Amino acid sequence: MLFQAFMPFELDVDGDITIFGVRKGAGPPLLLLHGFPENHLMWHRIARRLAQKYSVVAIDLRGYGKSSKPAGDDSHAIYSKRTMAKDCIAVMTKLGHAKFYICAHDRGARVAHQLCIDHPSHVEKAILLDIAPTLAMYEQADMLFATAYYHWFLLIQKSPFPETLISANPEAFMDYQMGGRHSPTIQIFDSEAYDSYLEAMRDPAAVHAMCEDYRAAATIDLEHQREDIKEGRKIQCPLMILWGKNGLIEKKYDAIAEWKKVSASTVEGEALDCGHYIPEELPETLLEKIETFLTD
Template sequence: MDAFESFTITTQTEPRVDIFGLKSGDASSSQKPPLLLLHGFPQTHHIWHRVAPQLTEAYTVILIDLRGYGQSSKPDGVASYAKSAMARDCAAVMTQLGYHDDETPFFVCAHDRGARVAHKLCVDYHTRVRAAILLDICPTLAMYEATSFEFARAYFHWFLLIQPAPLPETMLLANPRKVAEAFMGGRPGGAGLRIFAPECWERYVAGLGDEATVHAMCDDYRAAATVDLDEARADIKEGRLIKCPLKVLWGQHGVIEKCFDAVKEWKQVSSKDVAVEGHSVDSGHYIPEQVPDVVVSEIKQFFAV
C-alpha cells in the first residue's frame, strides 16, 4: 500500500502499549473524513490490502494492528485484552492523529475480533464514532449465551483458546503453518487458501509461530470469555448501548448465517432510535479478503459523505 505511511503511537494509560499502524495521506487529507479499519484473528492490518487503497480518494484511512497482534505491543495478562482496553487503544490512536473530540468523529469498519473491539469503541466512545460497519460477528455475550452444538463445532477455537496456558499455546506453536492451513483454509464457504495473498498469508503464519503473539491471541479469547462478558452484562444493565448508525454484514456460508439473527442481536445492544441494518454477502468468514469490492461498495454507501 504505497500511498500509506506507517506510524507507532504509544498510549498514555498504564500499562503503556505501542500501537503500529498505517495512515493514508496527501494534500487534501485534512478535508477527508477519517475511517478506522480493524482486523481479526489470527491476522493483522494486512487483511485490508485489497480494500484500503480503494478508499483513499474519499477517506483518510487508518489501519492498525490491535494490541497483541502484528507489530503492536503484547502486554501480559488476560485483563490487558479486555475489549474496553483495546477500544481505548483505538481512541488513543485517533486522538494522537488529530481526531480528538466529538467535533472530529470517525467511521469504523471492523472484522472478527476487531469488530468486537469496535463494538466496545461504539459504546465507550459513542460521541466519537460517526457510524460503524461490523463484519461477520454477533455480540460476544449473545454468541456465548446461545451456544449450540452447531456453533460449538464451527467455533471450537472459542473454547480451545480460553483454556489455561500453556495448553492452547503449545498446540498452536507445535505446527503453525499446518494450524493456519487447516483452520483458515477449512472454514465453510471460504474458497480455501487462494483468497489470501501470499505475502499476507506468510504474515499470518509468522504470527502463529511467534510465542508472544500466540499467548496474546489466547489471552484475547480468554478475556472474551471472562471480563468481556462481565462488561457486556454491565453495559446492558446500565443502558450503555451503541448510539451510532450500524450496519452488519456476514458471510452467507458461515456460522452467523446458520446460528444467529444478526440484525436482531445487534438491535438488542443498540439504542432504540439507532438505525441498525444488515445482510449476508456471498462469502465465507474472511470477507475483506474474499469479497473486497463488496466491502468497498458497502463502505462508500453506508459512510456516504
C-alpha cells in the same frame, strides 16, 4: 509491499504499549480494525480505494502484527475489549481525529462494539463484519457453534496449554483455521499477507496474546457486556452489519435482531455471498457497501 503507499506509524497508547498502523488519505477519518488471526494487511484489497475518499487508519490491535504483545494475567483485563478500545481512541486522538467512522472485522469488530458503547461521542457510524455480539454467541452456544468456532473454546484454556498446542505446529493450525474452515480455499489470501499471519503463529508472544484476547472474551468482556445491558448502555451511532452467507452467523443467528438488542440507533445490513473473510473474499462488494453507508 501491500501498503507501500501508506505512511507507517507507531504510537504509545498506554505506558509501554505501542500500537502500529498505517495511514493515508485526507477525507473524513475511517478506522479499520482486523480480526483473528490477521493484522492490518487484511484490508489491502480495499484500503487504497478507500483512501481516495477517507483518511484511512488501519492498525494492528494490541497482541497482533507489529503492535505490543504484553503478557496476560489472571484477570485478562490487559486484553479486554474495553482496554483495546482505549488503544483505538488514543491512536485516533493522537492522529487528530476526534470523531471517525469504523469498519471492523471479527475480533476487531468486538473491539469496535465496546468502543461504540464506551466512547459514543467519537464514532459517527460503524460497520461490523461477520459477528454477533459476544454475549449472545456464548449464551446461545450449542453443538453447531462449538464445532464451527472450536477455537473459542480451545484458546480460552489455561495458559500455556493452547499456546503449546499451536506452537507445536503453527503451519497445521493455520492451514485448518484459514484454509477451508471459514473460506473456500487458502488461495483467497495474498501470499504476503498470509505469510505475515503465519509468522505471528510462529511467535510465542503473539500466540499467547491471541489466546489472551479470547480468554478476555470469555470472562471480563462478558462481565462488561452484562453491565452495559444492565445499565442501559447501548451503541448510539448508526450501525451496519454484514456477514458471510456461507458462515455460522447466517446459519445460527438473526444478526440484525441481535444487534438491535444492543443498539439505540438504526441497524441495517445483509448477508453477502462469501465466507468469513469478507474484505479478502469479496472486496468490490464490500467497498460498495461501505461507500454507500458512509455517504448516506
